Amino acid sequence: xxxxxxxxxxxxxxxxxxxxxxxxxxxxxxxxxxxxxxxxxxxxxxxxxxxxxxxxxxxxxxxxxxxxxxxxxxxxxxxxxxxxxxxxxxxxxxxxxxxxxxxxxxxxxxxxxxxxxxxxxxxxxxxxxxxxxxxxxxxxxxxxxxxxxxxxxxxxxxxxxxxxxxxxxxxxxxxxxxxxxxxxxxxxxxxxxxxxxxxxxxxxxxxxxxxxxxxxxxxxxxxxxxxxxxxxxxxxxxxxxxxxxxxxxxxxxxxxxxxxxxxxxxxxxxxxxxxxxxxxxxxxxxxxxxxxxxxxxxxxxxxxxxxxxxxxxxxxxxxxxxxxxxxxxxxxxxxxxxxxxxxxxxxxxxxxxxxxxxxxxxxxxxx
Amino acid sequence: xxxxxxxxxxxxxxxxxxxxxxxxxxxxxxxxxxxxxxxxxxxxxxxxxxxxxxxxxxxxxxxxxxxxxxxxxxxxxxxxxxxxxxxxxxxxxxxxxxxxxxxxxxxxxxxxxxxxxxxxxxxxxxxxxxxxxxxxxxxxxxxxxxxxxxxxxxxxxxxx
Numbered sequence: 007x008x009x010x011x012x013x014x015x016x017x018x019x020x021x022x023x024x025x026x027x028x029x030x031x032x033x034x035x036x037x038x039x040x041x042x043x044x045x046x047x048x049x050x051x052x053x054x055x056x057x058x059x060x061x062x063x064x065x066x067x068x069x070x071x072x073x074x075x076x077x078x079x080x081x082x083x084x085x086x087x088x089x090x091x092x093x094x095x096x097x098x099x100x101x102x103x104x105x106x107x108x109x110x111x112x113x114x115x116x117x118x119x120x121x122x123x124x125x126x127x128x129x130x131x132x133x134x135x136x137x138x139x140x141x142x143x144x145x146x147x148x149x150x151x152x153x154x155x156x157x158x159x160x161x162x163x164x165x166x167x168x169x170x171x172x173x174x175x176x177x178x179x180x181x182x183x184x185x186x187x188x189x190x191x192x193x194x195x196x197x198x199x200x201x202x203x204x205x206x207x208x209x210x211x212x213x214x215x216x217x218x219x220x221x222x223x224x225x226x227x228x229x230x231x232x233x234x235x236x237x238x239x240x241x242x243x244x245x246x247x248x249x250x251x252x253x254x255x256x257x258x259x260x261x262x263x264x265x266x267x268x269x270x271x272x273x274x275x276x277x278x279x280x281x282x283x284x285x286x287x288x289x290x291x292x293x294x295x296x297x298x299x300x301x302x303x304x305x306x307x308x309x310x311x312x313x314x315x316x317x318x319x320x321x322x323x324x325x326x327x328x329x330x331x332x333x334x335x336x337x338x339x340x341x342x343x344x345x346x347x348x349x350x351x352x353x354x355x356x357x358x359x360x361x362x363x364x365x366x367x368x369x370x371x372x373x
Numbered sequence: 374x375x376x377x378x379x380x381x382x383x384x385x386x387x388x389x390x391x392x393x394x395x396x397x398x399x400x401x402x403x404x405x406x407x408x409x410x411x412x413x414x415x416x417x418x419x420x421x422x423x424x425x426x427x428x429x430x431x432x433x434x435x436x437x438x439x440x441x442x443x444x445x446x447x448x449x450x451x452x453x454x455x456x457x458x459x460x461x462x463x464x465x466x467x468x469x470x471x472x473x474x475x476x477x478x479x480x481x482x483x484x485x486x487x488x489x490x491x492x493x494x495x496x497x498x499x500x501x502x503x504x505x506x507x508x509x510x511x512x513x514x515x516x517x518x519x520x521x522x523x524x525x526x527x528x529x530x531x532x533x
Contacts, residue, residue, distance in 0.1 A: 072403045077411040335399040336392065351385065 017313055020136030047139050051128060055277055060090045062276040066330060073334035100265035105168050108262065112166035117263070117270035119159030124277040126152040131284045132206050134294045134315040145206035146198065149285055150191055154240070156274060157183040160249065160259050163271070167262040175258025178341060179249035182239055185348040186246075189236035192356040196229040196363045197222070197289045210293035217292035223371070225363040230290045232356055234328060237282040239344070241275065244333035248341055279326060287321035294318040423505040428488045431458075431481055432504045433521040440529040441522055442500035445476035452495035457486040475528060479521040483509060 026046075030039045064079070064087065071078030079086025104113060130145045132138040142148050157180060164176020200222055201209045212218075219226050239246040250258030260271045287293060294314030298306045339347065402408060412421070423429070435441050445462045463477040490503055501521070511517060 069403075071411075072406070072409075073399045075402050075408055075410045077409055077413070080413065331396060331399065331403075335395045355385075 018135045023136055047129075051125060051139070054128070055124075055273060058277055058280055059273045060094065062280065062326070063090045063093065063272075065326070066276070069327065069330045070334050073331070094269070097265060097269040100268075102265040102267055103262070105262050107168045109166035109168070112162050113262075114267070116159045116163035116166060117267045117274075119162060120156045120274040121159075121270045121277075123152055123154075123156035123159065124274045124281065126155065127281045128277065128284075130206060131281060132210060132288060132293055133318055134313070137315070138207065141205065141207050144204045146194060146204045146209070146285070146289070149206075149281070150187075150194065153278065153281060154183055154187050156278065159274075160242075163263070164259040167259070169262050171255040171257075172259050172261050175249045175251070175255045175261070178251075179242055179259060181341070182242070182246065182248060182344060185345060186236045186239040186352075189232055189348060189352045189356055190240055192353070192360060193229040193233040193236060194285070194289055196225060196356070196360045199360065199363050199367050200226070201289075206288055206293070209289060210295055213292035213295050215298060217290065217295070217297075219290045222363065223366060225359050225366060226290065228355065228359050229363070230286070232352055232359070233286055233290070234325070234332075236348075236352060237286065238329050238332055239348070241278050241282060241329070243275075243279065243329065245336035245338050246344060247333075247338060248344060251338060279329065280322065283322040283325035283329065284318075286325045287318065291321045291325075292317075293321075423507070427505050427507070428490045428503040429506045430483055430486065430488070430504055430509065431492060431501050431521065433479060433501050433523075434499075435523055435526055436529070439523060439526045441526050442498040442529055443476050443479060443496075443522065444498055444500075444528065445474050446497065448495045448497060449492035449501060452491045454489065454491065455485050455487065457482050458492060476522055481519045481521050483517040483519060484514065 027039070027043065030042055034042065067089070068078040068086075070076075079089035082089045082092050104110065127149050129139045130142060130149050132141075140148075160179045161176045164172040164174075164179075167173070197209075197218055198204060200218055201212050203209060203212070213221075215221075219230055222229075242249045248258075250260070255261070260268055263271060294317050296306075296309040296312060296314070296317050298309060414421070433441050433443060445460055447460050447462075450456075450458045450460055459480040459482065460476055461478040461480065462474050464472050465475045467473050488503070492501060493503060509517075
């Protein structure tokens with residue numbers, strides 16, 4: 007144990023993970039070692055999910071309140087900090103109801119689809135140097151692929167609830183994800199043109215001397231904006247929350263869910279918000295890379311002093327804040343406006359943008 | 374052809390501009406927490422000040438000599454849409470030997486009042502006003518039936 011504590015280094019987690027691996031390998035066979043490591047990582051992510059859920063629901067409520075000149079939760083705990091814990095206990099104690107003619111198997115399966123998609127996606131997120139569960143050479147592609155799996159859960163939930171509102175909501179969600187997945191993929195691809203790799207750790211390494219949003223000129227900035235808009239749509243968040251449109255569909259696909267099953271949808275929504283912000287931060291804002299300015303050695307040293315995990319969390323919070331800003335400012339789109347925005351505006355802009363970016367990369371005009 | 378291309382880009386421009394205008398407004402709120410409207414009610418009870426036009430409950434004004442302005446004309450009773458006000462009048466013989474109508478009890482049923490304020494402009498002598506008090510909850514229903522003229526009060530001189 008002492009050996010492990012000595013290895014904790016907040017700037018680089020590789021020695022720690024390596025030490026854990028070595029310690030386990032000493033006493034177990036390779037197969038069991040992998041199994042134990044998987045269990046450790048699973049527990050770590052479940053803990054992370056819980057903390058993320060609690061923190062982000064509180065943040066969302068406070069930020070929403072600030073945007074609307076309100077105070078938000080103030081009574082439970084200091085400045086309402088214990089509010090989400092109270093909410094979680096309430097959700098745990100609630101009765102899981104089911105509609106009479108619901109498809110029982112699919113109804114129970116749907117929340118797990120949604121939450122497992124989030125689990126799969128968060129596995130590839132690089133939190134800090136050496137703090138990444140899966141470092142595929144196709145990491146970015148993997149995240150984009152598995153994060154859209156969640157829509158199967160939404161479609162199942164809508165279908166099996168035996169409720170017209172749920173069904174309409176989930177169908178809208180399907181149409182929305184099919185459309186906007188394209189823009190998310192293409193805007194990320196615009197950056198992949200520059201990085202030349204899909205591996206997330208290498209994408210971050212390539213931003214050592216400056217983040218891509220600065221190095222990639224205007225096309226990178228356009229790609230960032232498109233990414234923000236399209237991923238907001240993919241998250242089913244306002245102003246694109248047609249899937250749950252309270253005023254028309256009561257709560258959309260999760261109308262019939264209550265208790266823990268509902269909280270799975272709720273949690274997955276917030277964790278997906280975190281994941282999207284993490285991808286955005288990794289690809290456009292340099293992940294856990296500190297902010298460096300050219301040759302200013304002193305300045306760069308001070309920036310290096312801040313641990314990478316804090317850089318990562320700061321960038322993620324920044325993007326989450328912008329997405330929350332969207333939600334609490336803009337009115338909800340109609341379904342035809344939603345599809346017009348994607349197919350007539352975002353997609354053509356994106357396609358032109360990727361060509362421009364390819365030209366810039368070919369000429370070597372980026373920094 | 375060029376017109377439609379121009380329209381396409383001007384649409385994008387105006388859309389982005391109007392969205393940014395909206396974000397500027399809400400962004401202003403975030404960074405100016407002093408403009409928050411919400412009040413922490415039970416905590417700020419001591420310094421809580423309602424605004425001038427707030428309609429709490431109907432009260433009758435009395436001056437320092439315990440005199441009010443109500444002539445008992447029942448105009449407020451007529452104006453009230455749900456029979457909240459009940460005036461029990463009495464007759465008084467004044468010094469000239471004439472009979473004059475005065476109020477015995479101005480009964481106000483708070484439980485029926487919707488705080489619409491129609492009785493206030495109906496009053497010809499401005500005897501009643503809406504107060505700023507809004508904490509009406511009581512444990513006994515009978516406490517909601519109030520007599521607005523104070524005991525022993527009489528009408529001011531010169532009010533007809």
